Amino acid sequence: MDQKEKLRLYHEMVLIRRLEERSADLYREGKIGGFLHLYIGQEAVGCGVISARRPQDRVITAYRDHGIAISCGMQPEAVMAELLGKDTGCSRGMGGSMHMADVDLNFWGGHAIVGAHLPLATGMAWADKHRGSDAATICFFGEGATNIGYFHEALNLSMVWKLPVLWVCENNEYAMGTAVERASAVDEIRRKADGYGMPNASVDGMQILEVHRAAKQALDHVRKHGPFLLEAITYRFMGHSMGDPERYRESDEIRKWRENDPIGIFRKHLQGIKGVGEKTLEREETRAEEQVEAAIRFAEESPDPTLDNLMSLIYAGEES
Amino acid sequence: MAIKTMREAISEALWEEMERDERVVILGEEVGLWGGTYAVTKGFYDHFGPERVRDTPIAEGVIVGAANGAAMAGLRPVAELMTINFAFLAMDQIVNHSAKLHAMFGGQMTLPVVIRAVGGGGRQLGSTHSQTPDVVFAHFPGLKVVSPGTPHDAKGLLKSAVRSIDPVMFIENATLYQMRGEVPEDEYLEPIGVSKVQRAGSDVTLISYAKMLQISLQAGERLAAEGIEAEVVDLRTLRPLDMEPALASFKRTNRAVIVEEGWCAYGVGAEVAARLYEEAFDYADAPIRRVAQREVPLPYNRDLEQQMLPGVEDVVEMVREVL
Ligand SMILES: Cc1ncc(C[n+]2csc(CCOP(=O)(O)OP(=O)(O)O)c2C)c(N)n1
Numbered sequence: 001m002d003q004k005e006k007l008r009l010y011h012e013m014v015l016i017r018r019l020e021e022r023s024a025d026l027y028r029e030g031k032i033g034g035f036l037h038l039y040i041g042q043e044a045v046g047c048g049v050i051s052a053r054r055p056q057d058r059v060i061t062a063y064r065d066h067g068i069a070i071s072c073g074m075q076p077e078a079v080m081a082e083l084l085g086k087d088t089g090c091s092r093g094m095g096g097s098m099h100m101a102d103v104d105l106n107f108w109g110g111h112a113i114v115g116a117h118l119p120l121a122t123g124m125a126w127a128d129k130h131r132g133s134d135a136a137t138i139c140f141f142g143e144g145a146t147n148i149g150y151f152h153e154a155l156n157l158s159m160v161w162k163l164p165v166l167w168v169c170e171n172n173e174y175a176m177g178t179a180v181e182r183a184s185a186v187d188e189i190r191r192k193a194d195g196y197g198m199p200n201a202s203v204d205g206m207q208i209l210e211v212h213r214a215a216k217q218a219l220d221h222v223r224k225h226g227p228f229l230l231e232a233i234t235y236r237f238m239g240h241s242m243g244d245p246e247r248y249r250e251s252d253e254i255r256k257w258r259e260n261d262p263i264g265i266f267r268k269h270l271q272g273i274k275g276v277g278e279k280t281l282e283r284e285e286t287r288a289e290e291q292v293e294a295a296i297r298f299a300e301e302s303p304d305p306t307l308d309n310l311m312s313l314i315y316a317g318e319e320s
Numbered sequence: 321m322a323i324k325t326m327r328e329a330i331s332e333a334l335w336e337e338m339e340r341d342e343r344v345v346i347l348g349e350e351v352g353l354w355g356g357t358y359a360v361t362k363g364f365y366d367h368f369g370p371e372r373v374r375d376t377p378i379a380e381g382v383i384v385g386a387a388n389g390a391a392m393a394g395l396r397p398v399a400e401l402m403t404i405n406f407a408f409l410a411m412d413q414i415v416n417h418s419a420k421l422h423a424m425f426g427g428q429m430t431l432p433v434v435i436r437a438v439g440g441g442g443r444q445l446g447s448t449h450s451q452t453p454d455v456v457f458a459h460f461p462g463l464k465v466v467s468p469g470t471p472h473d474a475k476g477l478l479k480s481a482v483r484s485i486d487p488v489m490f491i492e493n494a495t496l497y498q499m500r501g502e503v504p505e506d507e508y509l510e511p512i513g514v515s516k517v518q519r520a521g522s523d524v525t526l527i528s529y530a531k532m533l534q535i536s537l538q539a540g541e542r543l544a545a546e547g548i549e550a551e552v553v554d555l556r557t558l559r560p561l562d563m564e565p566a567l568a569s570f571k572r573t574n575r576a577v578i579v580e581e582g583w584c585a586y587g588v589g590a591e592v593a594a595r596l597y598e599e600a601f602d603y604a605d606a607p608i609r610r611v612a613q614r615e616v617p618l619p620y621n622r623d624l625e626q627q628m629l630p631g632v633e634d635v636v637e638m639v640r641e642v643l
Contacts, residue, residue, distance in 0.1 A: 177353055177354040
């Protein structure tokens, strides 16, 4: 990866981090409603994997979706406006935090029914293969989602039909308050793919360059041979969603993981590169901050969706 | 009488039934260590232990399925679905198993299972997390469907549900958990399948349940200020449906409005109106009307979502139309 791309990714991670921090503020101010799940701590996974995709590759994920949206190229304005429920949001204020999408960017959504988007990924990959396209589908999900029937049905069919899906499990140790080993018979999630004869690997999800490398290899495999499961070991620094009392884990544990901050790790790496000075990094950080503030201003000034907007969305209507 | 919240009332019912009958076990996502997503089972894990208060994986099919199986084998499981929207992932177990096995095997097996699920809109959760699909469950013979509108009824009905040897879908509403009401100190049960008049009146009959009971009672107050006395009938149980109080009231007021939080089409209002017409057609002085959710997937935007949900104003206006 060249230096320019590395700096682009650093900026992307910082942008996501800043956007999430400010979203938390806006949630506390009552400007964002519903459930808000932050991606803080997991940035290297989404940024690392998506940096290995080509534009024709599809991406789909669960409700922890703001970071994935940004990595797919969504503008912070469209994310923020959706969070504030505005008509200028990516889903026109209809979906909110958990339901971001931009199909023009090949980002097929945040989905809030745990596990339900895995069969959708299978289906999209089927359609691509059926039509002879060389696109792959990248499907992100938490380790908690691997205990639901959907996971097993979707992986099995993708393997039987040899579909181009990269299954990315973001193992952040907890599904809400349930630690992996309390809900899953195997805690090394990637082993579940063995049951379907599906090749798999695991990667340190705090190291963006390793994630990128692993995803690139996995995607090569997917295009040539069919599905692959990549397990990224990561951690969410914040609660499951806003208002999580976090009685299920020790603050010591959180502190230890925070020492492994994916942004801190990458920053150190960049500092060691000749030609990337402290100034360059600070410039990227300031730029990200300004982008988020501009996005908030944009969102606040945007109009709400109207009843007519909503009514026109219930059915797609005639095919044109 | 003590004043308690709906949450406390539901929690007490479960606690008392677990103390009373050691066959009663709880299973569901985050019911134990977390203390319940909506804190209904707070303290249960420490008191009753992890064997009787079981945290499960995110796997609704096996939550209800295992509850069914355990019920068949002699336990009294109370399965908690984190929200009723996730009941759709367990639909086959609920519809094809909970509701069927007793009759289909000629009465050989019983399924004394309670499926607790919380629903309702108005919290900006987007369309998949905001539904009130109560009627979907009420469609199936073999299942009992209960949905209380006061802390008093919640406690008494849930205790009856735990003791029922038939499967009961017990539907709660997230926006009612903080609601306060009188709850007796001594033990009591409320019968499943019995409707109740919650406000007396002679001008119009409002028929509703759960959250919409509260909306109807508030509408009743507003109307009373204008000199209109509404009688409010609380269905409390959607299946088996007890029409007696609603029919008796309608025969006196000759006017009825049915209020439900879910969508209007094929809803509770449709069922209740049909039964009123079938049994008391001659008593109607005005068409029976329905107040319900607008026919849209609920939007995230706060104001727009609120506009889509039935409120006090909608009820008051509809009453004016039938008078
Ligand atoms: C079918 C279903 N059941 C339950 C829930 C409630 N729920 C939302 S997120 C979540 C935990 C998911 O954990 P995991 O898959 O590990 O993802 P993470 O939140 O850690 O990113 C639960 C139980 C849901 N949305 N859908």
